[in-house]
Amino acid sequence: MSTEVRVPTLGESVTEATVATWFKQPGDAVAVDEMLCELETDKVTVEVPSPVAGTLGEIVAAEGETVGVDALLATISEGGEASASPAKKEAPAKAEAPAESGAASGGESVDVMVPTLGESVTEATVSTWFKKVGDAVAQDEMLCELETDKVSVEVPAPASGVLAEILAEEGSTVEASAKLAVISSGEGAAAKSGASEAPAAPSTKVGGKDVENAPSANKLMAEAGIDAAAVTGTGRDGRIMKEDVQKAIASGATAAKATPAPAAAAPRAPVPADDAAREERVKMTRLRQTIARRLKDAQNNAAILTTYNEVDMTEVMALRSQYKDEFEKKHGVRLGFMSFFTKACVHALREVPEVNAEIDGTDIVYKNFVHMGVAAGTPQGLVVPVIRDVDQKSFAEIEKEIGEKGRRARDGKLSMAEMQGGTFTISNGGVYGSLMSSPILNPPQSGILGMHKIQDRPMVVNGEIVIRPMMYLALSYDHRIVDGKGAVTFLVRVKEALEDPRRLLMDL
Template sequence: MATEIRVPTLGESVSEATIAQWFKKPGDTVTADEPLVELETDKVTVEVPAPASGTLESISVKEGETVEVGALLGQIAAGAGAAASAPAAAPAEKKAETAPAKAAGNIVDVVTPSAGESVTEAEVGEWSVKVGDVVKADDVLVELETDKAAQEIPAPVAGTVVKIVASTGDTVTPGTLLCQIDASGSAAFAAPAAASAPAPATAPAASGSSMPPAPAASKMLAENNLSADQVAGSGKRGQVLKGDVIAAVASGAASAASAPVSAPRAPVAAQDEAREERVRMTKLRQTIARRLKDAQNTAAMLTTYNEVDMGPVMELRKQYKDLFEKKHGVKLGFMGFFTKAVCHALKEIPAVNAEIDGTDVIFKNFCHIGVAVGTDKGLVVPVVRDADQMSIAEIEQEIGNLGKKARDGKLGMADMTGGTFTISNGGVYGSLMSSPILNAPQSGILGMHKIQDRPMAVNGQVVIRPMMYLALSYDHRIVDGKEAVTFLVRVKESLEDPQRLVLDL
């Protein structure tokens, strides 16, 4: 009886794929889980494994053709492959091969979890275990890195790691098999040796030379007069995908990327090149770079500035900080005041809390405030949800919790999606003035800066006051200059007269 090979589920937003290349031809012997064909989507490449051992009987779809999820790719004839794969195997060897099948009920697959609606792929980081290691339930196996956050994958059960399928650096999609754990414990002696054999074979595939562009990507490269070395590939083994070309064309990055590859590298002396270090950008850093550049290319971005006397807030903090911390269990910082002031201003100037969707403007009747947090892996923006309905104490507690999760790498997708406005505090690093870049698709971002004593004219006298520059970057397509200036003035007024926050003025 023939076994069908079909297109697997490729992600929530992916409904079709292009046949990139077949690894086998009709008549070839195949074994279960051996890669048969590579599919290319606009986001990722996927290798489809053989569902059973046997002989590849037929191929239904040729390279370069586009297929939908669930479409028939080919068929495997049962029996012949098993006989051909090990005709001279000794009886003892055959028994060893069938042992895992007997213990199949105790083999637990560890697969890539779903990481959120907008996340369709992840990059495999460093493995914390190796084949043969005994693990306990909830032990960390591997870290997956998406374009938004890193996620640790725990062991679902206690047992022995008998197989590691995904290598460090591989790109995987939700549902992709990462490794297998034998929960019976019997594999501690036999399975590790058997499972470790395929490892050397898979390593070269992950670290070998870059693959040619996928068919759809090749067509787009030709249409845009680009070469493959001008586009950074995100597929397996560095393959250039259709999505990579689209992103390069949209951002204009292709022309910029071509310069470092050619002219600037030529005059580098050998001794200088030996002292250089080339490090691959993490997916998080790649996404940060792409999103920031896309924001500049898409929005009509403009920045308006003001300054605020932080004296009243500082006096209030000094007077109540001990009592505040004792009652609420969290320190009274500046972010609670700024978040509350921003929420008040957003209510008055709703355009700053809106976003553009095609030819429509979507006004948000809630305030989900993103708070930019710098980590050793890059900038992340966790979101304080419904901040307009929170007290200053609740805001401080939530920001504290999100900041700790960010530093520990524990942020999930739910923590970083849905923001309507962002606050970035460059002052903690000593920045005196800057122009923040929008966090698309949001229409506004507030930049906080260092508090510095400066001479100010107050009631006809020169006095020294703790001043902070404020910067509001906004999308001029939706926010007018008058609205932007008024918004920043309202934030300034709330901070210089904190009673306004209490009285909702």
């Protein structure tokens, strides 16, 4: 029987797409969920998987054609029809040379795909391959490591066998669900391992001269006046995709092409030879590059303003000292300061909801819940795990979750879902000794509270000078949505709740 391959749902506002690349040709054998072709819309690139196993029959929509939603792309012959396909010229040769066919020896090819990266993450960089072509691999053995803008992701082997081909080399950028490598599994694995390095040669021969670029990429290059030679293609066989042109435009490829001289003048000031010999140049990790870009974007896109106050920590420290042993005995976790600050912020956010809101175009989106981001420093960089629905959690639940996510952040084991959806953030620079700072917003959030070092200072209380443990607080906020009055009110409410924790119980 024959199965139709149709254009999948592209999104509620997308009605058509362009066929960018066919990965298979008529007569090729295909497995279930194996990628057949790639479609380009004006927003995203969509890969079309095979709905069944069989043989690709007819390609109805050729590369470069524009197709609508649910349009017919191709047909697949299932079951016995696959072996009967006249296009498979290798079939008769199987009886003569069984050693060259993994299928004839009981083996098969297994694709290694990019795992799920998270709903807001569309690409990753291949940082390290732990195996080489021809190496034997066991199921679930780590093959490579990917870096996204938030976390590092290890890719395990989906099956045992021999690593036959690496499609994405170290340093290359891959999209979600892209193919990374091919594993020859089963009895045919050993036969394939000797010749596995041969197919790898074409992957390094990426000149791009004989490869047709994506139609949308050609159109965009023509509109922007960019020469194809100035764009690095990341598609199949070096094919230039729409995203490649957009990246080239963003990096100033147009200006570099028109006036190459300024590009040479861009490097830093000359360094004396004796100093240069003592320098060390290390490429920024993808995580660090993304942190830098997001922080700068936050400054460029939001009207960030910071307001300060100070809080007397006497009552919180006394309460913690009085109950910390009983608290740890009952709940199995230490009572720290973060749960007090989290509760105080939740209390203040209820009164000043715009600090817990975000801007979406010309709308303000108010959140009737609090997902608290808690910034944590790691050897790889700053990450912000999110404690969801913190407004409904107890002190013990908050302390347990903060402790657990902090440990996993330092070990690089946080998942993407655990760092998404925050509505407000707390950053504790005091653990490093910071006395005062102005934290930068974590977009699209509109507020972030900076905690600092607790330091004894002389304070005037009831007309007398006394020594009190004081902490400076800093609230950075987006002035587009939060007015000065709201920001100051929020910080005062946090201060009042910490200086008299009983207000939290009384909801005052």
